[in-house]
Amino acid sequence: MARVLVILVHPTLHKSRINAALAREARQVVGVRLHDLYAAWPDHDIEPAPEQSLLAEHDVIVLQHPFYWYSSPSLLKEWFDLVLTFGWAYGPGGTALRGKLMVSALSTGGPAEAYVGGGERYALRELLAPVDQTAWLCGMRYSVPFVTHAAHRLDAAGIAAAAARYRATLEALVDGYAPPTLRAAPTDELGALVAREGRV
Numbered sequence: 040m041a042r043v044l045v046i047l048v049h050p051t052l053h054k055s056r057i058n059a060a061l062a063r064e065a066r067q068v069v070g071v072r073l074h075d076l077y078a079a080w081p082d083h084d085i086e087p088a089p090e091q092s093l094l095a096e097h098d099v100i101v102l103q104h105p106f107y108w109y110s111s112p113s114l115l116k117e118w119f120d121l122v123l124t125f126g127w128a129y130g131p132g133g134t135a136l137r138g139k140l141m142v143s144a145l146s147t148g149g150p151a152e153a154y155v156g157g158g159e160r161y162a163l164r165e166l167l168a169p170v171d172q173t174a175w176l177c178g179m180r181y182s183v184p185f186v187t188h189a190a191h192r193l194d195a196a197g198i199a200a201a202a203a204r205y206r207a208t209l210e211a212l213v214d215g216y217a218p219p220t221l222r223a224a225p226t227d228e229l230g231a232l233v234a235r236e237g238r239v
């Protein structure tokens with residue numbers, strides 16, 4: 040069994056529709072620990088040591104957040120800057136994350152078609168390059184992402200379907216499912232892959 044850590048990054052979770060629903064689902068999956076970054080560090084004064092301990096204790100690190108300005112809410116950038124330190128995450132002796140799997144679980148306002156040449160100028164895979172490269176520098180594998188597109192347009196049934204897909208995906212990861220990396224399968228989406236494998 041893989042130990043799965045979901046790092047939830049949403050600055051206004053009380054207003055969230057999709058990430059709140061996905062987080063509720065994640066909390067129920069055996070083998071998954073959910074870590075709410077904005078709740079843990081309300082002053083944004085992230086202490087690296089406890090965050091590094093959490094990372095060290097898990098095999099799979101899921102970064103769950105809404106897509107904000109083609110990236111993440113700002114606290115996740117702060118987390119990268121403060122937690123993934125030289126000599127721990129990369130550089131000489133920096134092997135703490137080596138061999139682990141990193142997964143982005145994103146929700147977007149834009150529909151799927153927009154991110155493959157229809158509206159947005161870049162494919163989602165291209166916009167995720169900084170996270171992919173960060174994971175690579177730390178010796179981690181960066182999975183194809185779990186994506187909920189056009190999140191604000193989902194009705195209750197759509198949200199429930201996304202939550203079920205997320206649960207199946209997290210259960211697959213706990214079971215040791217090794218998804219393709221973003222570079223190997225740039226157009227694949229993790230939830231769809233898991234569904235195709237009959238895990239939903």
Ligand SMILES: Cc1cc2nc3c(=O)[nH]c(=O)nc-3n(C[C@H](O)[C@H](O)[C@H](O)COP(=O)(O)O)c2cc1C
Pocket residue numbers: 049054055056057058059104105106107108109110146147148149190191
């Ligand atoms: C500050 C901000 C920036 C956003 N930037 C993007 C963006 O770059 N691309 C996109 O597709 N959606 C963008 N959105 C839409 C959010 O991704 C969408 O509202 C969110 O995924 C819904 O999730 P929630 O219900 O958990 O809040 C943005 C929303 C906000 C508030």
